[in-house]
Amino acid sequence: MANVKQPLLFRNKDVSTVNSSDGTFRSLEKSGRPNRQKEKVHGLKDRSQGLRKSLNDSLEEDIRDFLINEAELHTYDDLTKVNPVTPSTVLKCLQARYSAKVFYTHAGCTLVALNPFQPIPHLYSLDVMREYHTAPQPQEFKPHIFIVAEEAYRNVQGQVEPINQSLVVSGESGAGKTWTSRCLMKYYATVAASSQKCQDTVEKIERRVLDSNPVMEAFGNACTLRNSNSSRFGKYIQLQLNSSQLLVGASVQTYLLEKTRVAFQAPTERNFHIFYQMMKGATEKQRLEWMLPLEQDFAWLPHAEKPLEEDCLQETVEAMINLGIDEGKRTQVFRILAGLLQLGNVDFSPASEEAQPCELDGHSKGFLGKAADLLQVSLDELQSCLTVRTLRAGKQSVLKPCSQSECGVRRDCLAKVIYAQLFDWLVTFINNSMCADNSMWCNFIGLLDVYGFECFLLNNLEQLCINYANEKLQQHFVAHYLKAQQEEYVTEGLQWSFIRYQDNQGCLDLIEGSPSSIFSLLNEECRLNRASDATQFRVRLQKELLDNSSISWDKLSKEPHFTVAHYAGNVSYQIEGMMEKNKDPVPPEIISLLQKSQDSLLHSLFAEDDRESEGSRKHSKVVTVVSKFKNSLESLMKILHSTTPHYTRCIKPNPDCRPLTFKKEEVIVQLEACGIVETINISAAGFPIRIPYGSFLQRYGMIANTKLTAQINRADISFSHFFLSLMNTVLIIM
Numbered sequence: 001m002a003n004v005k006q007p008l009l010f011r012n013k014d015v016s017t018v019n020s021s022d023g024t025f026r027s028l029e030k031s032g033r034p035n036r037q038k039e040k041v042h043g044l045k046d047r048s049q050g051l052r053k054s055l056n057d058s059l060e061e062d063i064r065d066f067l068i069n070e071a072e073l074h075t076y077d078d079l080t081k082v083n084p085v086t087p088s089t090v091l092k093c094l095q096a097r098y099s100a101k102v103f104y105t106h107a108g109c110t111l112v113a114l115n116p117f118q119p120i121p122h123l124y125s126l127d128v129m130r131e132y133h134t135a136p137q138p139q140e141f142k143p144h145i146f147i148v149a150e151e152a153y154r155n156v157q158g159q160v161e162p163i164n165q166s167l168v169v170s171g172e173s174g175a176g177k178t179w180t181s182r183c184l185m186k187y188y189a190t191v192a193a194s195s196q197k198c199q200d201t202v203e204k205i206e207r208r209v210l211d212s213n214p215v216m217e218a219f220g221n222a223c224t225l226r227n228s229n230s231s232r233f234g235k236y237i238q239l240q241l242n243s244s245q246l247l248v249g250a251s252v253q254t255y256l257l258e259k260t261r262v263a264f265q266a267p268t269e270r271n272f273h274i275f276y277q278m279m280k281g282a283t284e285k286q287r288l289e290w291m292l293p294l295e296q297d298f299a300w301l302p303h304a305e306k307p308l309e310e311d312c313l314q315e316t317v318e319a320m321i322n323l324g325i326d327e328g329k330r331t332q333v334f335r336i337l338a339g340l341l342q343l344g345n346v347d348f349s350p351a352s353e354e355a356q357p358c359e360l361d362g363h364s365k366g367f368l369g370k371a372a373d374l375l376q377v378s379l380d381e382l383q384s385c386l387t388v389r390t391l392r393a394g395k396q397s398v399l400k401p402c403s404q405s406e407c408g409v410r411r412d413c414l415a416k417v418i419y420a421q422l423f424d425w426l427v428t429f430i431n432n433s434m435c436a437d438n439s440m441w442c443n444f445i446g447l448l449d450v451y452g453f454e455c456f457l458l459n460n461l462e463q464l465c466i467n468y469a470n471e472k473l474q475q476h477f478v479a480h481y482l483k484a485q486q487e488e489y490v491t492e493g494l495q496w497s498f499i500r501y502q503d504n505q506g507c508l509d510l511i512e513g514s515p516s517s518i519f520s521l522l523n524e525e526c527r528l529n530r531a532s533d534a535t536q537f538r539v540r541l542q543k544e545l546l547d548n549s550s551i552s553w554d555k556l557s558k559e560p561h562f563t564v565a566h567y568a569g570n571v572s573y574q575i576e577g578m579m580e581k582n583k584d585p586v587p588p589e590i591i592s593l594l595q596k597s598q599d600s601l602l603h604s605l606f607a608e609d610d611r612e613s614e615g616s617r618k619h620s621k622v623v624t625v626v627s628k629f630k631n632s633l634e635s636l637m638k639i640l641h642s643t644t645p646h647y648t649r650c651i652k653p654n655p656d657c658r659p660l661t662f663k664k665e666e667v668i669v670q671l672e673a674c675g676i677v678e679t680i681n682i683s684a685a686g687f688p689i690r691i692p693y694g695s696f697l698q699r700y701g702m703i704a705n706t707k708l709t710a711q712i713n714r715a716d717i718s719f720s721h722f723f724l725s726l727m728n729t730v731l732i733i734m
């Protein structure tokens, strides 16, 4: 029991709800709060005298009491020490800390990271990393993302089950998730570097791990309304450690790339960075090769004039070189991307004769020709696959010209499918380049950087999937944290009445459950293979999901929609287009065209796809977007459940990404959305202050009476009981 790895638990809860019979915790809890001991003792007396007061009055008084000490607010390193825990006290504390340029704060088991929107170099220097890494008790240092990193690392070193670790970084767009993940990767690449010590490992594996970032960001990030470097995909990176806990490799799993962005950008947004990098960074020779004259405008390259530090081709190319992507492959990648840009400038006009395919004007013909050239496909076949559909009836096939809008859809589909496959190829290449052989590593630390909860004016399938992922993570957080904590108390032999928590199972059942859920009904609709009707689908949802209280409908709305009560708030989803997005159909003519590409890379991207789709066609099963996403999320959850999780909640202090600007109304919404106040309450009701037994004994052992010490030495009593007796001794002395 007295294993140094097992922590001592310090409870931080209002005395009136403490379960212990001897009151030991009461005094302990009060002493845990900085400079407020006396006040709280008075507070206790006041409380017993003022039982007649209404609960609300006394809470308001407590809040006023707490907030009156403004000068002290920034000193609360852990929000569980805030008393009372309310949205306003928590908010004030965070605001005070932000004003004092303190960006990290513990919230029990979670780290809250406020985005400074300004480089703070001294906060992340190599020296600071080493300080946290070499400290005997890093948790005694100021809150920092490096504490989370170090704690996970020491857990692996300590080989405490579950040995593998997951660092879950969440927050809304622009809150700082990607930045935090990069910081964590740099930390491990520094403190767990293997290359110097072990020359025969893959050359500079740390370099490769770090170089995966600029490449994936170039291809997967874009400037959006909310963040100039927004990740348009989710990722889970496993840093692989050998038996000496040195970094020997890594692998990355990506989720739900927003491929629609290639062919459609919202009015104030941009395409993926890589296109702008090419446009701005190409040499004269490359410009000729990629057919990208400087003066040429591209429809799929809006806001190219915007200067962004992310528009740096050189950095991406260097990282690609370090990852082992040779010149030949790079040329192929860039030519394919350039081909997509040309495709975006192709417009279709209705045919002059009925029953004829749509026509292209001179300009469009020129762009299509360049696209065919760059993608190395036949121009005629490219034009035909964009404008004519092949209908099959048994062994017969009939050619049917597409309408003007259908041609546009097919052009966009071609671009999206190529980009998505190229991105997957890149991720596979990166994995092959940095993944260590299974025999070389035994444990991992996983970093999860997923898109935050999204609620726009118009929400569709993408938001439903993203918010579903957030529901899953929230469920994991709440269940894991509360379950693990409360089980620990029981193991320790402490009296504990189980705390109930807000369960989001109802919402998850609504989205993914069986037999009837939004996903199952969407899939069914897609498999029926009929023209989708939004109003009809809404009626179906209403009928089938009538009993679920997490779904509702605004009867006055003209647009077919449904509203889901997520843990972070209500989100209204439009149904129009949802079924089509779920099917995500790729016309077979497009696949067959790409399979015939003379470009070996493009050809290989679709050769495999062909085998898969043949297989799935035989089983006549439509693999929908939500099915794929649900499966990949389930695999992720399995990994998360098998690891020790650490949570970091990034908060965006203002919507305009302005340095050192704290907008209360912006922050409170995020605190509510991630349930942080609830988390603090749970932590505060439990035992948020944990000291390893060894350290505790070292510090306080001398005041224990000898009889007790003898008992613990003979293991006659559990360590928790020893601790309780010891605290009683302390109380007697006081």
Ligand SMILES: Nc1ncnc2c1ncn2[C@@H]1O[C@H](COP(=O)(O)OP(=O)(O)OP(=O)(O)O)[C@@H](O)[C@H]1O
Pocket (backbone or CB within 6 Å): 115, 116, 117, 118, 119, 120, 171, 172, 173, 174, 175, 176, 177, 178, 179, 180, 226, 227, 229, 230, 231, 232, 450, 451, 452, 650
């Ligand atoms: N700790 C930090 N110090 C300084 N600047 C930061 C920090 N964290 C974030 N930033 C700034 O905030 C910007 C947005 O952060 P980041 O891209 O990590 O957000 P995100 O949560 O990953 O957003 P998205 O979900 O859109 O990808 C960064 O480009 C950077 O300029």
